[in-house]
Amino acid sequence: xxxxxxxxxxxxxxxxxxxxxxxxxxxxxxxxxxxxxxxxxxxxxxxxxxxxxxxxxxxxxxxxxxxxxxxxxxxxxxxxxxxxxxxxxxxxxxxxxxxxxxxxxxxxxxxxxxxxxxxxxxxxxxxxxxxxxxxxxxxxxxxxxxxxxxxxxxxxxxxxxxxxxxxxxxxxxxxxxxxxxxxxxxxxxxxxxxxxxxxxxxxxxxxxxxxxxxxxxxxxxxxxxxxxxxxxxxxxxxxxxxxxxxxxxxxxxxxxxxxxxxxxxxxxxxxxxxxxxxxxxxxxxxxxxxxxxxxxxxxxxxxxxxxxxxxxxxxxxxxxxxxxxxxxxxxxxxxxxxxxxxxxxxxxxxxxxxxxxxxxxxxxxxxxxxxxxxxxxxxxxxxxxxxxxxxxxxxxxxxxxxxxxxxxxxxxxxxxxxxxxxxxxxxxxxxxxxxxxxxxxxxxxxxxxxxxxxxxxxxxxxxxxxxxxxxxxxxxxxxxxxxxxxxxxxxxxxxxxxxxx
Amino acid sequence: xxxxxxxxxxxxxxxxxxxxxxxxxxxxxxxxxxxxxxxxxxxxxxxxxxxxxxxxxxxxxxxxxxxxxxxxxxxxxxxxxxxxxxxxxxxxxxxxxxxxxxxxxxxxx
Numbered sequence: 001x002x003x004x005x006x007x008x009x010x011x012x013x014x015x016x017x018x019x020x021x022x023x024x025x026x027x028x029x030x031x032x033x034x035x036x037x038x039x040x041x042x043x044x045x046x047x048x049x050x051x052x053x054x055x056x057x058x059x060x061x062x063x064x065x066x067x068x069x070x071x072x073x074x075x076x077x078x079x080x081x082x083x084x085x086x087x088x089x090x091x092x093x094x095x096x097x098x099x100x101x102x103x104x105x106x107x108x109x110x111x112x113x114x115x116x117x118x119x120x121x122x123x124x125x126x127x128x129x130x131x132x133x134x135x136x137x138x139x140x141x142x143x144x145x146x147x148x149x150x151x152x153x154x155x156x157x158x159x160x161x162x163x164x165x166x167x168x169x170x171x172x173x174x175x176x177x178x179x180x181x182x183x184x185x186x187x188x189x190x191x192x193x194x195x196x197x198x199x200x201x202x203x204x205x206x207x208x209x210x211x212x213x214x215x216x217x218x219x220x221x222x223x224x225x226x227x228x229x230x231x232x233x234x235x236x237x238x239x240x241x242x243x244x245x246x247x248x249x250x251x252x253x254x255x256x257x258x259x260x261x262x263x264x265x266x267x268x269x270x271x272x273x274x275x276x277x278x279x280x281x282x283x284x285x286x287x288x289x290x291x292x293x294x295x296x297x298x299x300x301x302x303x304x305x306x307x308x309x310x311x312x313x314x315x316x317x318x319x320x321x322x323x324x325x326x327x328x329x330x331x332x333x334x335x336x337x338x339x340x341x342x343x344x345x346x347x348x349x350x351x352x353x354x355x356x357x358x359x360x361x362x363x364x365x366x367x368x369x370x371x372x373x374x375x376x377x378x379x380x381x382x383x384x385x386x387x388x389x390x391x392x393x394x395x396x397x398x399x400x401x402x403x404x405x406x407x408x409x410x411x412x413x414x415x416x417x418x419x420x421x422x423x424x425x426x427x428x429x430x431x432x433x434x435x436x437x438x439x440x441x442x443x444x445x446x447x448x449x450x451x452x453x454x455x456x457x458x459x460x461x462x463x464x465x466x467x468x469x470x471x472x473x474x475x476x477x478x479x480x481x482x483x484x485x486x487x488x489x490x491x492x493x494x495x496x497x498x499x500x501x
Numbered sequence: 502x503x504x505x506x507x508x509x510x511x512x513x514x515x516x517x518x519x520x521x522x523x524x525x526x527x528x529x530x531x532x533x534x535x536x537x538x539x540x541x542x543x544x545x546x547x548x549x550x551x552x553x554x555x556x557x558x559x560x561x562x563x564x565x566x567x568x569x570x571x572x573x574x575x576x577x578x579x580x581x582x583x584x585x586x587x588x589x590x591x592x593x594x595x596x597x598x599x600x601x602x603x604x605x606x607x608x609x610x
Contacts, residue, residue: 129572133575140582152598159603174543181547
């Protein structure tokens with residue numbers, strides 16, 4: 001048994017507990033512990049990715065209780081990829097936070113670590129109830145992180161976010177209850193077997209439970225009827241928190257991908273691929289709503305939150321298409337959109353700091369102190385996020401457009417994606433010309449550009465050209481990921497005696 | 502017993518949903534609590550409703566499934582923590598915005 005599998009959960013947990021217990025620790029020491037724990041996740045997740053890339057499913061049975069009776073952690077290429085995306089994102093977000101943002105409220109670092117624990121756990125677990133528990137861990141940490149810094153706007157957005165997610169948790173429990181009541185198991189691989197073997201009279205109930213799960217994951221992923229909490233929450237969160245939250249919608253998308261390929265996948269009999277019919281129209285409508293929201297946004301953060309929505313829609317379209325090239329394109333786009341949106345949130349904060357009371361509102365404001373540096377970064381980030389060549393967004397979108405076969409689906413996806421991209425571009429250029437060109441004569445001398453913050457922001461945005469440079473090996477990896485996801489036999493072998501070593 | 506149980510669940514969740522859709526934070530919190538009660542009872546019932554059977558095989562004629570009981574215990578603990586959090590948040594929102602409306606401002610009438 002490979003004990004490395006549980007380290008991405010244990011490391012943040014112990015770091016978080018230490019930071020909570022040692023509240024009297026000096027600020028320097030707190031930051032050092034938090035940064036060290038987050039930085040350690042980087043080599044750890046890359047090591048796990050290398051292990052997963054050997055193509056063998058790694059199973060960690062907690063307490064050596066064999067599945068389906070015990071809870072297992074499951075490492076395949078998909079979860080390893082998500083761990084790497086999280087670790088890189090968290091490192092840069094924390095790098096930004098230690099330059100002062102962590103001082104605006106209490107226990108920032110402990111909460112940050114618990115959030116990481118929940119996220120990593122959600123990516124690793126192979127048990128549906130365990131997924132619920134990790135969801136709750138990451139949610140309760142995110143509630144507090146969202147409120148970090150205080151102020152009426154955050155409390156208002158926080159209240160909506162908390163209440164909605166509590167309702168989501170109730171739905172999750174209902175779905176889990178129904179699935180357990182019918183199949184008698186909560187292990188995902190075992191559930192896949194039982195759902196495939198379900199009687200005709202059990203299928204409707206299982207389908208209802210599956211669609212309830214879709215609502216829950218949809219609330220996390222924020223697609224069309226369930227996204228209304230997102231713009232307000234992301235726009236009011238402090239910058240490092242908003243950057244970390246870039247992964248939150250992806251957790252919902254990951255869960256959709258996991259549950260609807262494994263449990264309700266190809267082999268699920270009458271319930272096979274039942275989510276795809278729902279996801280396809282919702283994905284296109286989400287792109288549309290995101291683009292309209294971006295055009296109408298009144299502040300840069302709000303604009304970015306809507307761009308996040310566009311990326312969710314794009315990813316969802318890839319998942320709904322369900323073909324191997326479309327899924328591979330979606331996974332590539334997922335990496336890109338998580339990192340670049342987070343980088344742009346950090347950049348928006350850097351810009352807002354130089355505009356005094358105008359903050360990042362899209363109105364005429366004072367001249368920036370570093371217009372060329374920040375403007376250049378904004379230009380690069382905008383190109384990447386809008387999907388123009390030569391940066392990574394272009395490759396992701398191009399792959400997705402090429403993955404759809406000629407026909408009705410292409411007729412819908414091409415215009416929606418391309419017009420959505422155009423709307424994104426218009427919104428971003430409008431915001432850019434307002435922020436950098438339509439400025440007054442005066443300059444605020446209060447805010448210096450902090451080099452640590454700048455480094456974190458540039459680091460995240462620089463990942464976009466890096467993604468282009470690494471595109472060939474990365475695409476190979478995501479294609480292998482997709483073929484592993486669609487090959488269900490290895491997942492079933494977990495359940496055989498000796499399957500979990 | 503099943504019918505009574507089902508009716509109780511229906512009333513609990515119906516009242517919960519009604520309260521959840523109210524405009525003030527206190528009824529919303531009460532609604533969330535009622536819904537989480539209903540959900541916990543539902544989870545509990547997924548081990549099938551039986552009386553007078555032990556959760557250990559061989560102690561009585563049948564046996565009650567212990568797993569839903571464990572699940573519901575976890576769900577209760579988590580739900581309790583979440584309710585405490587949302588109560589504190591609701592109080593904070595009254596303090597910050599001087600109104601207990603969920604949108605943080607009175608609706609214009």
